[in-house]
Amino acid sequence: MEKNDNKTERMEKLAEDVLTLARNNLLLSLRFLDVAVSSLEPEQHDGGYETDGKKLWYGAGQVLKAFRDDQAEVARSYLHMVMHCVFSHPFVSPSIDREKWDIACDIAVEAVIHDLALKCTLSKRHGSQHEWLEYFKDNIKFLTAEKIYRFISDKRLPEEKIKSIKAAFMTDDHSKWYKEGGAGGDNDSPGGAGGKYESKQNGSGGMDYISDKELQQMWKEIAGRMQTELEAFGKGRGDKAGSLTQNLTALSRERYDYTAFLKKFAVRGEVMKVNDDEFDYIFYTYGLRLYEKMPLIEPLEYKEVKKIREFVIAIDTSGSVSGELVQRFVQKTYNILKSTENFFSKVNIVIIQCDAKIQEAVRITCMEEFDEYISKMKLRGFGGTDFRPVFRYVDGLIKNGSFSNLKGLIYFTDGHGVFPGKNPPYETAFVYIDDEYNNPDVPPWAIKLVLQPDEI
DSSP states (O other): HHHHHHHHHHHHHHHHHHHHHHHHHHHHGGGGGGHHHHHHHHEEESOEEEEOHHHHHHHHHHHHHHHHHHHHHHHHHHHHHHHHHHTTTOOOTTTHHHHHHHHHHHHHHHHHHHHOOOOOGTTTHHHHHHHHHHHHHHHSOOOOHHHHHHHHHHHHHOOOHHHHHHHHHOOOBBBBEEESSSOSSSSSSSSOSHHHEEEEEETTSSSEEEEEEHHHHHHHHHHHHHHHHHHHHHHHHHHTTTHHHHHHHHHHHHHOOHHHHHHHOOOOOEEEOOTTOOOOOHHHHHHHHHHOOOOOSSSOOOEEEEEEEEEEEEEEOOOTTTTHHHHHHHHHHHHHHHHGGEEHHHHHHHEEEESSEEEEEEEEEHHHHHHHHHHHHOOOOOOOSSSSSHHHHHHHHHHHTTTOOOEEEEEOSOSSSOSSSSSSSSSSEEEEETTTTOOOOOOTTSEEEEGGGGGG
């Protein structure tokens, strides 16, 4: 028995040394990974590779076998799990399709490792992934987990392809991402929530705890530092850091609440509503008691609140804009406006379709007209893109008195067009759907809003 115990101890110590060697080799090649690597605490267990954003579990037998068969495989697996955490892959909604999300995350991190082509990670499976990576790159411009997940979900790949992808890309077990109290979030998209994580012992012998959101924020900050350091790193490695840069850029992109954004275009107006802030019920009820039906103060009937009233929705109907996304965008805007808290009974909204010239302009003055427009909406144009005609048209409406207090203009577009030379006298927002990180910058006087397809 003692002999077996000694053998186990030697195996565990040797596996620990192998993992330390792999870690050191990674840091020699990628020094900007030092904080990320040190944030994962290696710990042996009876299973295979796993991480939840706090610890990196590994089996001694698995590590030693991999090192014997292919030394680069250990470093590759180590980097694989670190990248999962850097890209916030463990912080995902419990409602997500786990199999598809697992596959998407594995492809995303392996694409980064493949592009970096470090000598210490060039394992045997490096070559076996090439064909699949070319397939995904042909269909998805940037290989982030979110984009791959949507592609796999839309394509509904057959089971044999799924098995082939798993064999080429799967490295670690992701089950801890989804366990109660684990890294899984409560939102509909990747991005953490409740639960607790057990941390190292503190100086007093007790245990420190970190919440999901705190852990996710920690990795987001690590990713931000990596992105900054990568600017200098990338200059020396050409395009080999391309996938890494794309994933970090996607991670740092802020997700927007379009409903809240639309409310920024509110204007002041009067609605028939008791103003509770100015009405004193003490004097009112006192009068009713003293004089029966004679209150001392009449309730205020009007309250000034912010509501959506006057603005313009411009739709880019050039050939490069998806008609389905345009309709979804207008429908989303319509749904937000339709709520009683955000819509006047009478409005002054102009919906303009434009490619290189104005194709259609429709004025909406009430909810019934909006209902009719949505039901009969037909896109027109599909030529080139020029933003200037819309602004000239709106300027004309202002001059002839069609607008009394235009708050703003929302322009839904792919961004490839000619901007006006000067800023208009109203707020302007250009809304893009998934800009692929290369849409042109908007002028300094305009707001740029980027939404994912699932955000509309």
